[in-house]
């Protein structure tokens with residue numbers, strides 16, 4: 003049995019040796035990391051590869067440039083790259099506003115990624131560690147023991163009661179002075195905030211970030227969105243900070259999706275092979291979504307294991323596609339699909355019509371992925387789908403996914419929340 007996880011993963015890619023493609027974005031990361039001030043923003047559709055890019059940004063901030071060298075852009079590495087200590091925090095929808103975000107940052111106890119781990123404190127034991135297997139890897143710091151006073155942030159230096167902004171500033175100042183400068187002799191602290199789009203009230207966050215950004219403290223924010231204004235509402239206040247750091251993550255070109263299969267084959271070290279041509283077929287099914295490539299790749303390995311072969315040929319691949327079409331291959335996507343249609347064959351048909359609506363495939367269009375109900379209504383009625391308007395609510399209701407989101411500025415226009423699910427529906431048999 004070959005373990006599919008050796009070559010494929012549904013997880014965020016942390017290890018640079020597993021990261022495929024995105025050379026332009028890596029180039030942007032290098033220039034953003036090496037500019038002394040400025041905010042970095044990363045945005046794109048769900049599942050397109052934002053967090054994985056963010057983890058590579060973190061590596062670059064630590065001075066780890068193996069990925070850039072492998073991508074053939076080694077000449078862009080400055081002779082003295084700016085180096086950082088890093089904080090990585092993933093936001094969630096219970097964070098109400100900017101102050102609550104700072105409070106979370108001051109209290110998070112993650113041993114490798116939190117801000118609190120870097121705040122100097124008596125008795126706390128912090129050691130250097132590297133985030134990748136590369137020999138050149140730059141070190142970061144992690145906590146191995148939180149110290150005699152425990153992990154309550156109020157026990158740490160300079161907490162100002164009822165003033166989280168000042169407390170945060172004090173934490174950051176002491177980190178910069180003691181850890182960044184004295185201990186590690188780095189240039190700055192990088193605070194990476196993933197899933198920034200889910201923070202409920204983003205008013206004023208732009209100006210907050212602006213006031214906290216210095217040549218020694220840089221922020222990177224990331225989330226689902228079409229541009230910076232989806233992440234930071236008062237983006238006017240950060241406009242001058244964003245000259246270099248606007249990273250828009252688009253679906254992958256087919257050659258890069260295919261390269262994921264090639265990279266996986268290398269990781270399997272010949273224990274399992276893909277017959278030539280299969281990679282192209284997988285890339286074609288996945289429409290630029292690396293998550294789907296990873297899932298299908300993994301399923302191919304599972305299927306090869308099941309029929310006891312080490313060669314993923316057309317018969318293995320066809321079986322995977324067949325299982326996909328009949329809902330047997332990907333239980334998570336299948337249950338999202340079933341939840342949305344909810345035992346209604348009419349809704350099922352409507353959902354397929356919507357998913358199949360041709361949308362502009364232009365990588366540079368804002369309209370990417372949008373669909374218009376009107377365009378499918380007529381076909382639906384021709385196919386005897388009754389009461390289209392009564393079928394729609396379930397598709398936009400949170401409880402059932404949702405599969406679709408209304409585009410507020412355009413009446414009758416929707417967007418598939420998860421483009422991978424949309425592609426799944428297209429491939430799924432009715």
Ligand SMILES: Nc1ncnc2c1ncn2[C@@H]1O[C@H](COP(=O)(O)OP(=O)(O)OP(=O)(O)O)[C@@H](O)[C@H]1O
Nearest residue numbers: 011012013021022048049050051052053054292293
């Ligand atoms: N450059 C890459 N090379 C190989 N696989 C990738 C790459 N980028 C992303 N993936 C794969 O795609 C999937 C989604 O990646 P990731 O979690 O980074 O996306 P995301 O945009 O942050 O998603 P979400 O919107 O759900 O947060 C993962 O399975 C990951 O393994």
Ligand SMILES: [Mg+2]
Nearest residue numbers: 052053054196
């Ligand atoms: Mg993510």
